[in-house]
């Protein structure tokens with residue numbers, strides 16, 4: 452398939468550094484099963500607010516909407532730049548290359564580029580991105596005199612009002628970026644040649660295919676690494692897996708013949724090869740014996756803001772804004788559901804704490820999946836509101852971790868494929884349940900976090916209502932899936948083991 456007419460952007464350069472074939476595949480727009488969320492998209496809503504606040508007083512600046520198509524952004528930006536107008540949220544092209552920018556200000560006969568960075572430390576690859584942008588600008592005839600980086604002060608604690616001067620750190624990075632420019636032009640020329648040459652370049656299997664996370668193309672590039680391969684066995688380091696594959700140990704059969712597996716690996720491999728689930732009755736029975744009814748199932752959602760929205764918060768503070776609780780009076784019963792969502796634009800913490808205290812009775816088991824977050828938030832709230840400390844810490848002491856059953860390998864389903872997240876387990880044991888995550892608008896905690904930020908900044912009531920409904924559906928499923936898993940384990944235990 453020949454490459455389609457795409458713009459070449461800075462991220463293609465980074466992909467090339469990981470794997471030349473990967474950059475080619477991405478440029479050719481090979482469908483990606485899992486869209487990436489990077490730092491910028493995670494903080495997009497806040498960054499757009501910050502950009503408008505920082506550039507609000509630039510005279511005659513053309514503000515391009517960041518949600519416009521690239522074509523519109525390019526047309527509006529290039530028209531404004533041609534008459535030496537400042538541009539906010541712009542896009543610039545030069546030949547096959549395209550780059551987006553936050554602020555390009557024309558003042559005193561000079562161009563000043565402002566880079567708004569949603570983080571604390573500018574990384575090496577971020578300097579490369581700016582060098583790519585500056586090269587595209589220069590090729591388009593715009594020579595930047597100064598480059599300012601606007602990052603976030605991690606120690607900032609918000610008072611009653613937001614102090615932009617205290618929140619933002621301004622640093623001049625002109626020299627550092629300009630030092631990268633001489634090599635950038637030839638890199639871009641080479642990249643263009645590489646991306647527009649057919650067919651796709653061949654590539655050898657390497658650590659880059661497995662780490663930091665497995666490449667989405669791995670089973671396409673190397674068909675032996677399919678669903679029944681050693682990639683889906685946990686507890687083997689990536690280096691070790693690579694060595695096995697290089698020794699032609701790819702399948703689960705080959706792995707079980709080649710080495711002595713740990714207990715966990717043996718369970719995974721035999722469950723997958725026999726296509727049957729594994730249950731350790733003693734451990735599961737012990738878990739059920741420790742429970743009393745009614746049972747509560749609880750899940751918190753938190754948001755992390757780069758720009759603290761409320762008094763007393765610092766960047767990346769973990770703010771609880773939503774919880775879901777299901778309860779069961781007996782194991783085969785239908786669960787009742789309750790939830791909390793603070794639909795105001797003020798700090799939800801106190802209402803959240805009061806609501807969860809009112810809902811959870813003393814002495815009942817409260818099942819969570821991986822208790823770290825819920826325990827941390829309850830302790831954080833106890834510190835923030837000393838008068839509520841006793842009941843909040845009491846709830847923390849009632850937590851029962853469902854994840855511990857899976858950590859101790861009490862149960863494994865072949866469809867878990869070496870993964871132990873709540874969503875994977877639920878998907879494995881109840882694949883036909885119409886309530887599965889892939890039917891939801893929000894499918895993971897990261898998207899829930901982004902949705903809450905959109906809610907805070909959104910002014911349209913209809914959009915806000917739709918965000919609340921989507922968040923509610925997502926959080927409800929996290930506790931509902933725990934109920935389904937527990938009922939499944941109970942049936943498995945007593946159907947087969949009396």
Ligand code: SF4
Pocket residue numbers: 469470471472473476654655656657659660666667668669670672
């Ligand atoms: S699987 Fe490996 S060789 Fe294939 S595109 Fe990904 S990183 Fe490149």
